[in-house]
Amino acid sequence: MAWTRELPPCEHLETVREVEPGGTGCGECLAVGDTWVHLRLCLSCGNVGCCDQSKNTHARKHAGAAEHPIVRSFEAGEAWRWCYPDSRFV
Numbered sequence: 001m002a003w004t005r006e007l008p009p010c011e012h013l014e015t016v017r018e019v020e021p022g023g024t025g026c027g028e029c030l031a032v033g034d035t036w037v038h039l040r041l042c043l044s045c046g047n048v049g050c051c052d053q054s055k056n057t058h059a060r061k062h063a064g065a066a067e068h069p070i071v072r073s074f075e076a077g078e079a080w081r082w083c084y085p086d087s088r089f090v
């Protein structure tokens with residue numbers, strides 16, 4: 001039997017809201033004519049930003065500037081959530 005360590009609950013889950021996406025692509029990339037790899041949806045306000053593999057990392061920048069810690073994938077067929085401050089899936 002494998003040993004696993006339980007992580008404490010994420011304290012940022014209280015910031016998750018029912019949100020409407022602010023667009024269908026990364027608004028900041030679109031504004032400057034740039035591209036992205038994947039999209040992330042802010043679960044505090046609905047901002048759509050590009051992922052950390054994209055050169056602009058707008059989703060992470062938004063999370064830090066707005067203090068909105070949790071995003072979910074904004075890719076078809078994906079429903080995972082990520083907490084930036086805790087660096088883990090929630």
